[in-house]
Amino acid sequence: MNENIKKLRNNESECVKIARLSVEHFAKHKKVLSDYKVNNPQFLNSKAGVFVSIHKSNQLRGCIGTIQATKESIVEEIIANAISAANNDPRFYRVEYNELDELEYKVDILGGIEEVDDTTKLDVYRYGVIVSYLGRRALLLPNLEGINTVEEQLSIVCKKAGISVDSPYKLSRFEVVRYK
Numbered sequence: 001m002n003e004n005i006k007k008l009r010n011n012e013s014e015c016v017k018i019a020r021l022s023v024e025h026f027a028k029h030k031k032v033l034s035d036y037k038v039n040n041p042q043f044l045n046s047k048a049g050v051f052v053s054i055h056k057s058n059q060l061r062g063c064i065g066t067i068q069a070t071k072e073s074i075v076e077e078i079i080a081n082a083i084s085a086a087n088n089d090p091r092f093y094r095v096e097y098n099e100l101d102e103l104e105y106k107v108d109i110l111g112g113i114e115e116v117d118d119t120t121k122l123d124v125y126r127y128g129v130i131v132s133y134l135g136r137r138a139l140l141l142p143n144l145e146g147i148n149t150v151e152e153q154l155s156i157v158c159k160k161a162g163i164s165v166d167s168p169y170k171l172s173r174f175e176v177v178r179y180k
Helices: 003-011 014-029 074-087 097-102 150-161
Strands: 050-056 059-065 103-116 128-133 136-140 170-179
Touching: 003 103, 014 074, 014 097, 014 103, 014 170, 050 074, 059 074, 059 103, 074 103, 097 103, 103 128, 128 150, 136 150
Parallel strands: none
Antiparallel strands: 050 059, 050 103, 103 170, 128 136, 128 170
């Protein structure tokens, strides 16, 4: 394990530790982590949509999430989405056991989603966006490296959804709490 990863592990938030341990446990035992002791009761007593992003050598290695809660707690949402990000992101092959010491994790807990009617109400650093049109929908998290304008953000999220940027899509925004 390199020094940068060691430093990250020593300073990781509880949410990130849950995500990392979930991926490691699943990679080693092919079972879902079920006995993690949570220090922050908010993560056990609250529900929210959660995205887990995994990076390797500063490159995305997997990212899966839920727009709204699908589990009974934030902890359960993190565990399920961490395992999915490592194993089910269709853009990547599944995370292998020998990669575990090279991976970095981020956990985004989504706030409320609100529809917006004007792109001037967006801010790429503060708000993530959701577009939907004719049964297609996609989400893009806020404050992503390399995305500096609302136009870039909308272009990417529309492409993800298979929606033309000129379509009359429904636009929503949300804030996140990002844990590293």
